Amino acid sequence: MKNTGKRPQKNGAKRRKRPDQSKFRKRGKGGAQHSRLPREERQYRKAEPMSPIEMEGVFNSLIPEAQHAISAAGYATPTPVQAKAIPPQIEGKDLLGSAQTGTGKTAAFTLPLLQKLSAETTRVESRFPRALILAPTRELAAQIGESIQTYGRFLQITHTVIFGGVGQFPQQRAMNNGVDIVVATPGRLLDLMEQGYVKLGAIKTFVLDEADRMLDMGFIPDIKRIIAKLPRQRQTAFFSATLGSEIISLAKSILIDPVHIRINPEQPTVEKIHQQAFFVNRDDKCELLISMLSEPEVERVIVFTRMKYVANRVCKRLKSAGINAAPIHGNRTQAARTKALDGFRKGRVKVLVATDIAARGIDVDNISHVINFDIPHEPQNYTHRIGRTARAGSYGQAWSFCSAEERQQLNDIERLIKKRIPVNMDHEFHSNKALNAGKSAARGGRGKKRSFKQSRRSRPRRGKATNPKSRRRAQMAA
Secondary structure (H helix, E strand, O other): OOOOOOOOOHHHOOOOOOOOOOOOOOOOOOOOOOOOOOHHHOEOOOOOOOOOOOOOHHHHHOOHHHHHHHHHOOOOOOOHHHHHHHHHHHOOOOEEEEOOOOOOHHHHHHHHHHHHHOOOOEOOOOOOOOEEEEOOOHHHHHHHHHHHHHHOOOOOOOEEEEOOOOOOHHHHHHHHHOOOEEEEOHHHHHHHHHOOOOOOOOOOEEEEOOHHHHHHOOOHHHHHHHHOOOOOOOEEEEEEOOOOHHHHHHHHHHOOOOEEEEOOOOOOOOOOEEEEEEEEOHHHHHHHHHHHHOOOOOOOEEEEOOOHHHHHHHHHHHHHOOOOEEEEOOOOOHHHHHHHHHHHHOOOOOEEEEOHHHOOOOOOOOOOEEEEOOOOOOHHHHHHHHOOOOOOOOOEEEEEEEOHHHHHHHHHHHHHHOOOOOEOOOOOOEOHHHHHOOHHHHOOOOOOOOOHHHHHHHOOOOOOOOOHHHHHHHHHHO
């Protein structure tokens, strides 16, 4: 066939033109238009002003657009952490907040941030966001992004969420277009900073959420690298469920004369959660789980395991029993994690089997039960796990499966929460071995079983002074 130099039309069809389409793109009316003003001087498109509505507590001091968004989301009364955290942030003060999971911390820093940004009159500059929120996990970052979308629905404020596990091109494009708020995990944020797509020189507000979880995941060096790029003149909010020595040291290095709020530090568990312990042999845990998930009151459940492969194995066993379940852990792709969480939120998935990556990164309403298939090694993780239920004023159940090998971890949890977890023995898989494991280790003191060291001291030492043969040889040598 002779090559004419022309590109062949697909299927031999000619390209059609709309009746109103001309050969050249117009730059006038109906075409692409650009302001002649510099980008930083362009004005925001202001929405129609809204009328304030009467609300309770600190919600009454918010701008009308935030009030209408809160009302549309179904909230009327601020939680204790919101009542204490919102006013100082609106006043521009630094904040150190300590509150347990499920207390409404996200809204406590999102609402004052949106109110502050609503006063801006110039468009944000490309790659230079005005606010930065750091979160430890992808799920928590996505959840914060959803909260910004919910509470800022009536405001002309832009945001993007940056995390790994997905392609970075949409994140690059968002930064090139310019956004007011960046919600990010530390790893991907540092990657984009090194590539020049994110520049922190214009940050006016910095929020560090779940700082203790950041410490557990080894993110503190990354956070310090990010903080070094922030302007000194800024407002900072620092939130953590627990305040250890390293967390307090980090807080002192980034906060200036902060307002310190603390919500129920002496109560690490939510009072509306009914907790129970089930003593069971390790090999019987799956069968116990299947039998309990068949109960009619068990509606939406998170099952926590320690290991990723255990989560996969439990999920496979549940599916073989006809129970709709999905796993979520660090080895799953971000697309798979998002799909599992979305199915769980919408009710297509009854059981979410997760590692501790979801202990603080999931905020789903109406979770009826949290089941600790494995007792966590760190007792603090127990409080974060069970905090996934009994949210927004509702009640919930927390069940813990304890084998003989895990009895010490359960004892550590009871010491942390300063109460005994009620034991449920009304099931066919009850194990007296697991129930009685570790009891002797708790005994001690006068009139009770001696410790190992005490027993060692009470026995005569064996050596030259007590061994007859050694003593005889010593006498002959003398």
